[in-house]
Amino acid sequence: MNGGHIAYKDTLTGEEYLKFLSARLKLMKDIMADDGSIYLHIDSKMGHYVKVLMDNIFGQKNFINDITRIKCNPKNFDRKGYGNIKDMILFYSKTKKYVWNNPRNGIEIGDKDSRFNYSDADGRKFTTTPIHAPGETENGPTGKKWRGKNPPPGRHWRYSPEVLDELDRKGLLHWSSKGNPRKKIYADDIMKNGVKMQDIWEYKDPQVSRYPTEKNLDMLKKIIEASSNSGDIVMDAFCGSGTTLVSAQALGRKWIGIDSSSAAMNICKRRLMRYDFLDIAKECSDE
Numbered sequence: 001m002n003g004g005h006i007a008y009k010d011t012l013t014g015e016e017y018l019k020f021l022s023a024r025l026k027l028m029k030d031i032m033a034d035d036g037s038i039y040l041h042i043d044s045k046m047g048h049y050v051k052v053l054m055d056n057i058f059g060q061k062n063f064i065n066d067i068t069r070i071k072c073n074p075k076n077f078d079r080k081g082y083g084n085i086k087d088m089i090l091f092y093s094k095t096k097k098y099v100w101n102n103p104r105n106g107i108e109i110g111d112k113d114s115r116f117n118y119s120d121a122d123g124r125k126f127t128t129t130p131i132h133a134p135g136e137t138e139n140g141p142t143g144k145k146w147r148g149k150n151p152p153p154g155r156h157w158r159y160s161p162e163v164l165d166e167l168d169r170k171g172l173l174h175w176s177s178k179g180n181p182r183k184k185i186y187a188d189d190i191m192k193n194g195v196k197m198q199d200i201w202e203y204k205d206p207q208v209s210r211y212p213t214e215k216n217l218d219m220l221k222k223i224i225e226a227s228s229n230s231g232d233i234v235m236d237a238f239c240g241s242g243t244t245l246v247s248a249q250a251l252g253r254k255w256i257g258i259d260s261s262s263a264a265m266n267i268c269k270r271r272l273m274r275y276d277f278l279d280i281a282k283e284c285s286d287e
Contacts, residue, residue: 017046018053024237025057029094031235037064037093037227041215047088058092065091069219070202089201103226104194109187116187118174128174128182131167133158147181197222214240220247228253242268 028038038058042050047066055063067089075083109116116125132155137143142157144150146164151157157164164181167173173181203219220243224234230252236244239257245268248255259265 018049021050022053022057025054028235028237029057032094033233034095035097035099037091037098039223039227040090040092041069042088042090044084044086044088047090051090054090054092058094062093062095063090064093064098065089065199067091068200070200071205073204099227099229099232101226101229103197103222105197106194107190109191113187118184120171125187126174126184127187129185131158131164131173131181131183132156149179149181197226215243217243217247220244221251224248224251224253239268240264242271245272 025038025040032038040050040054051063051066069087069089070085071087072085074085077083113125115127118126118128120126132151134155136154137156140156141161142151142159144161146157146161159167164173167183168181172184174184175181201219203216203222205216206214224244224247228234231254233254233256234244234248235256235258237258239245239259241264242257245255245257249272257265257268259268
């Protein structure tokens with residue numbers, strides 16, 4: 001509540017909501033940059049209908065991910081059905097030239113991690129991964145013999161012969177006692193570079209929030225870092241308490257915030273005007 005008025009309330013449902021959303025998505029696509037993309041957060045009850053809608057507006061070819069967000073801890077409600085701990089995030093681009101900064105998650109690997117059971121002469125620990133992939137390519141070079149070996153039946157070499165030669169020259173292939181090559185994956189490289197983000201995220205709703213319906217700030221930062229660059233414009237068409245705008249400001253992006261609630265917009269303005277850039281950055285790191 002804000003001054004006796006409800007600042008955050010979802011009042012549209014079903015077909016009415018889809019019509020409302022369709023008009024706004026069409027406008028957003030029109031004003032998006034060609035290298036822009038859109039993330040739409042929706043609950044699982046409406047998510048599948050919204051995906052069909054977005055396929056029609058942005059095109060199936062520009063669908064990138066259906067991300068599952070774990071939003072809360074498991075609950076033991078007495079209901080006939082499974083507990084719901086997830087929402088959906090639908091990720092589309094406008095064109096195939098969209099910004100992508102390849103977000104990665106940090107990882108720690110202990111000295112006794114059994115996955116890294118090989119060591120080079122210098123002591124660097126590594127595991128191995130196949131250098132072939134599913135599918136036959138009879139006409140291409142990746143389907144032919146390399147170093148006298150064919151790829152396994154029903155598979156092809158993952159790399160061209162020239163790349164395989166270069167990997168071997170650099171000592172990045174491990175040859176088994178039976179003469180089978182596999183690519184080396186070093187533990188220290190993984191810890192340095194992190195691992196690729198997957199499509200299941202655990203960004204739970206804030207347990208103690210000053211703003212109803214507030215989204216997880218770390219999640220919004222990750223999205224903004226992945227799909228925009230410094231100086232780009234980030235728009236949140238349902239900005240609520242302004243967490244997206246706070247994240248964009250902290251990350252050096254320009255931003256546009258839109259909401260149908262004047263109370264919500266006043267909260268956004270007060271929240272943003274309280275801080276200079278350094279204060280916002282501190283809030284992003286503290287929350």
